[in-house]
Amino acid sequence: MPRPVGANVSVADPTLFEHTRDQLRALCAGNGFTDDTRPVTLLRELLGPAGGRPLSAGPAWPTDVADDATPVEFSVALDDSGDRAVRILGETVGQPPGAAENVAAARRFLDRTSATLGIPTERFDTLADLFLPEEPQGTFAFWYSLIFRPDGAAKLKVYFNPAVRGPERAPELVAEAFRRLGLHDAYDTATQNAMVRGDADTFSFFAVDLDDDPLSRVKLYISHDAATSDDAERAAKAVVGVEPERIREFCEVLGGDTGPFTGRPLVSSYSFVEAAPDGPANYSLYLPVRSYVHDDAVARERVRTFLERHGADASTLDAALRAVSRRPLADGVGLLAHVSLRLGRYGTGTTVYLSSEAYDVPAPGTAL
Numbered sequence: 001m002p003r004p005v006g007a008n009v010s011v012a013d014p015t016l017f018e019h020t021r022d023q024l025r026a027l028c029a030g031n032g033f034t035d036d037t038r039p040v041t042l043l044r045e046l047l048g049p050a051g052g053r054p055l056s057a058g059p060a061w062p063t064d065v066a067d068d069a070t071p072v073e074f075s076v077a078l079d080d081s082g083d084r085a086v087r088i089l090g091e092t093v094g095q096p097p098g099a100a101e102n103v104a105a106a107r108r109f110l111d112r113t114s115a116t117l118g119i120p121t122e123r124f125d126t127l128a129d130l131f132l133p134e135e136p137q138g139t140f141a142f143w144y145s146l147i148f149r150p151d152g153a154a155k156l157k158v159y160f161n162p163a164v165r166g167p168e169r170a171p172e173l174v175a176e177a178f179r180r181l182g183l184h185d186a187y188d189t190a191t192q193n194a195m196v197r198g199d200a201d202t203f204s205f206f207a208v209d210l211d212d213d214p215l216s217r218v219k220l221y222i223s224h225d226a227a228t229s230d231d232a233e234r235a236a237k238a239v240v241g242v243e244p245e246r247i248r249e250f251c252e253v254l255g256g257d258t259g260p261f262t263g264r265p266l267v268s269s270y271s272f273v274e275a276a277p278d279g280p281a282n283y284s285l286y287l288p289v290r291s292y293v294h295d296d297a298v299a300r301e302r303v304r305t306f307l308e309r310h311g312a313d314a315s316t317l318d319a320a321l322r323a324v325s326r327r328p329l330a331d332g333v334g335l336l337a338h339v340s341l342r343l344g345r346y347g348t349g350t351t352v353y354l355s356s357e358a359y360d361v362p363a364p365g366t367a368l
């Protein structure tokens, strides 16, 4: 695979860890972190032995975290309050890699990290036997999100695959997961509002924050094939106080129109928190912007427009893009992978998802 011109131009053939570490450090520096020791250490541990492979050796495992099989994806969450978080979505790849081996390696990472950081694992323990069968099916079984704030503790979120026992069993797994977590109305609320188009709406992720905070989230993600802004607006109505016009504007600005979005699907998520047991506290819409632009210069322009309209500091976006890649934005597509809009009582904001491009940069006009 061609080597992209990225943050490591000066190093002949960096390892995956070195490549992603430099990106992470630059992201932290640009977002007010005075110390990046913990993020860097956790990145190294999350990657495990796969992090030591030179990029020229190619990906160790065909992970779906990113299009080019880099096992991490960065994101910067811009809260409307002005707060920011730098996050890493990642899959731990076992040695040797394999569906079951990756899960075993991810569980070791969780054991070690929860002990070091004092992170409670009850929610993981409650769900593990449901979502982590001996022979996982589908594109993944166990992903993490590491969430860092400039002066806060590191947080951990785990993602499970509802289709890990086959797509036909996904509804049963999601219902059972909510039941075990004591969220008795969540399944009905989610399906009645966001699963109304037959096979076109599918469960894609079930995620839990691993912490004791009353605002820690249980999240259900639903993918909407060929959906329009109207479909997302309808899904968002399950959350009290969400203004549907914001969703329409988000689709128009980031996606170019109101759909139908027939490339990569729009994704909805509902967040349930203990502090608000009566219904979902937040709704988020994820738009895979790379599917709807010719190149990253166009994607950047759209994100800037959206941020500026909402009074956010658009220079943060350019700093984040430069932290991850120095290539001319018009030379590729997919550096800006998704953009999400978060709405609801417990924090609104915009998040940009940035590809590491460790292994590949799709040519302009070629994103799927």
Ligand code: TRP
Residues within 6 Å of the ligand: 064, 065, 066, 067, 073, 089, 267, 286, 288, 338, 353
């Ligand atoms: N790469 C996968 C996809 O694009 C999974 C993924 C990574 C994803 N980051 C995401 C999905 C953000 C939705 C939102 O589907």
